[in-house]
Amino acid sequence: MFSAKLDGGRLICLADGYKADELRQLRKKQRFYCPVCHHEVDLKVGDLKLHHFAHKPDSACTVSHEPESLYHLKGKRLLYEWLKQQRIKAVLEPYLRQISQRPDVLVDDGKRKTAIEFQCAALSMTEYQKRTSGFLKQGIQPFWMIGGNRFKRLSNSFFQLSAFHWQFCEESGMPPRLVFFCPEQKAFLILEHLIPFLTNKTSASCRVLPLQQTDLQALSSIQKPSPYQLEGWKRNVRSFRMKPPRFLSKDARQIAALFYENFQIPLPFFPSEVFLPVASGSIFVQPVYVWQGYLYLFLMKHSSFRLKSAVLYMNQLVRHEELKLRWNKREKAVSAVTEYIRLLHDKGFLTKENDMYIPARQVSPGLRLEELLKRDARYFSE
Ligand SMILES: [Zn+2]
Numbered sequence: 001m002f003s004a005k006l007d008g009g010r011l012i013c014l015a016d017g018y019k020a021d022e023l024r025q026l027r028k029k030q031r032f033y034c035p036v037c038h039h040e041v042d043l044k045v046g047d048l049k050l051h052h053f054a055h056k057p058d059s060a061c062t063v064s065h066e067p068e069s070l071y072h073l074k075g076k077r078l079l080y081e082w083l084k085q086q087r088i089k090a091v092l093e094p095y096l097r098q099i100s101q102r103p104d105v106l107v108d109d110g111k112r113k114t115a116i117e118f119q120c121a122a123l124s125m126t127e128y129q130k131r132t133s134g135f136l137k138q139g140i141q142p143f144w145m146i147g148g149n150r151f152k153r154l155s156n157s158f159f160q161l162s163a164f165h166w167q168f169c170e171e172s173g174m175p176p177r178l179v180f181f182c183p184e185q186k187a188f189l190i191l192e193h194l195i196p197f198l199t200n201k202t203s204a205s206c207r208v209l210p211l212q213q214t215d216l217q218a219l220s221s222i223q224k225p226s227p228y229q230l231e232g233w234k235r236n237v238r239s240f241r242m243k244p245p246r247f248l249s250k251d252a253r254q255i256a257a258l259f260y261e262n263f264q265i266p267l268p269f270f271p272s273e274v275f276l277p278v279a280s281g282s283i284f285v286q287p288v289y290v291w292q293g294y295l296y297l298f299l300m301k302h303s304s305f306r307l308k309s310a311v312l313y314m315n316q317l318v319r320h321e322e323l324k325l326r327w328n329k330r331e332k333a334v335s336a337v338t339e340y341i342r343l344l345h346d347k348g349f350l351t352k353e354n355d356m357y358i359p360a361r362q363v364s365p366g367l368r369l370e371e372l373l374k375r376d377a378r379y380f381s382e
Contacts, residue, residue: 001068002077003093004032004041004053011035014051015077015092023051036095036102037061050074063095063102071149072120075183076104078211079116079145083107086215099134106140107216113140118181119168120147128167144168148182151189154201157232159191161202169194169282170327176282179219186211193225195277197236198287199249203277205229230277234380237275238373244268251286254322255293262297269367271296272375273349280339283332285324294323295340304356311337347379 002014007030014023023045032053034041039061041053050073055061076092083090089108096102103115115135135142146168152160161178169176180189188211191204205226209218244267248256256267267289274292284291298313299305314337315330317323325333341357344350350357367375 001034001041001053001093002051002073003035004043005035005038006030006032013092014053015080018051020045020051034059034061036063036100050077062100069120071147071183072118075118075120075147075181078183078186079118079181080105082211083216088216096134096138096140099138101131101134103135103140103142107143113138114143115140116143116145118145118147120149122164123167125163125167143179145179145181145188148180148185148187148189151180151182153206155232155236157203157205157226157229158197158236159202159204159206160200161191161194161196162200166282166326175222175279177222188214188219190219192222193229193279194282195229195233195279196282196284196288197233197240199285202282203229203233203236230380233277234376237272237376237380240275241268241369241372241376249286251290251322255290258297259293262300269369269372271367272372272379273344275376276340276343276379278336278339278343280332280336283325283327283329283336285326291323291336292340295337299344299350299357299359302359304353304358306355307338307341307357310341 003011005011012032023043027043027045032041032043033039034053034055037059039055039059041055043051044054045051050070052068052073054068080090080092083105089110091106091108093102093104094106096106104118105116107114107116117131132142146165150164154160165178166176168178175192176194177190177192178194180191181187182189188209190207190209192207193205194202195204196202205223205228207223245252248267252267259265259267259270270289270293274289274296276288276292278288278292281288281291294317295310295314298310302309311334314323314333318325318330318333323333341350345352345357349360351360352358
């Protein structure tokens with residue numbers, strides 16, 4: 001952390017531009033205390049490292065998330081300076097007594113307050129929810145920025161996202177998007193239009209915004225999906241068919257068994273209809289071909305059906321834990337099913353009479369790989 005109290009109670013903030021020599025002198029005459037727990041803290045002065053305060057190793061400070069990494073210290077300092085350059089009212093590490101929380105930076109633009117949390121370390125769901133609801137209770141909008149150290153690109157348009165990342169999308173009613181900040185690259189990375197393919201492999205459009213060419217407002221602007229994203233999705237389905245994974249999760253094995261039983265086809269030959277890039281599909285934890293696979297089985301068992309019965313069927317799968325939701329939000333799962341059915345209708349796989357959907361019967365299991373890839377191409381283009 002950058003702030004501490006002096007013997008007289010005055011607050012000192014190291015982000016205010018102290019020189020190393022100055023601080024070494026000060027350290028000889030002064031003791032420093034944590035503004036929250038009032039225990040004595042050490043002033044760490046370094047020529048290479050950022051100057052900062054640290055609790056003694058045995059401290060039990062309620063809001064300290066230490067040991068703070070240099071990466072984290074550097075990041076919050078850069079963010080604070082960046083906000084000040086934009087003449088935005090910002091406070092570094094303010095202690096909010098009513099909720100016993102200390103966000104990295106608190107922003108007040110006159111209209112509303114925003115707490116910026118620069119999250120570089122692991123964070124449990126409970127802690128995330130506790131901190132988020134604490135801010136909201138105070139009328140403060142939390143803004144979680146994820147450390148660039150937790151950004152992992154798998155290919156041009158695929159990223160490794162875990163439950164840690166997804167939790168930051170939970171509260172917002174908006175389509176999921178993630179904002180990363182890397183103090184080393186001095187840039188923000190924005191992931192939008194998140195569509196999971198596997199549990200921890202997600203397709204997204206990625207933008208890099210250099211810190212010095214970006215303002216706070218620009219971080220919330222939403223852009224259209226990049227054309228590379230759909231292209232990447234198509235390539236990914238292709239390689240999944242050519243080189244299927246050697247190890248399958250329990251859920252994947254289960255759907256593979258069901259497809260084999262019903263259509264005598266193995267996983268790499270699954271129909272194109274279970275690999276559709278459905279934006280609201282991120283509500284399901286399992287691979288895309290699992291949740292769409294179950295719905296496909298449902299469609300193929302009915303000569304016609306109503307959207308409502310597809311939703312009821314999905315609800316039943318959720319109740320029996322065959323489908324797992326990423327967040328406890330059933331209405332989002334309903335949107336995913338609706339979007340999926342509409343997409344199949346748009347692509348001509350389903351026809352519609354009044355409010356009944358009718359699956360095309362010509363679908364023949366046992367298509368050869370080349371035919372499948374051709375079908376994929378039709379689905380995965382605009
Ligand atoms: Zn403390």
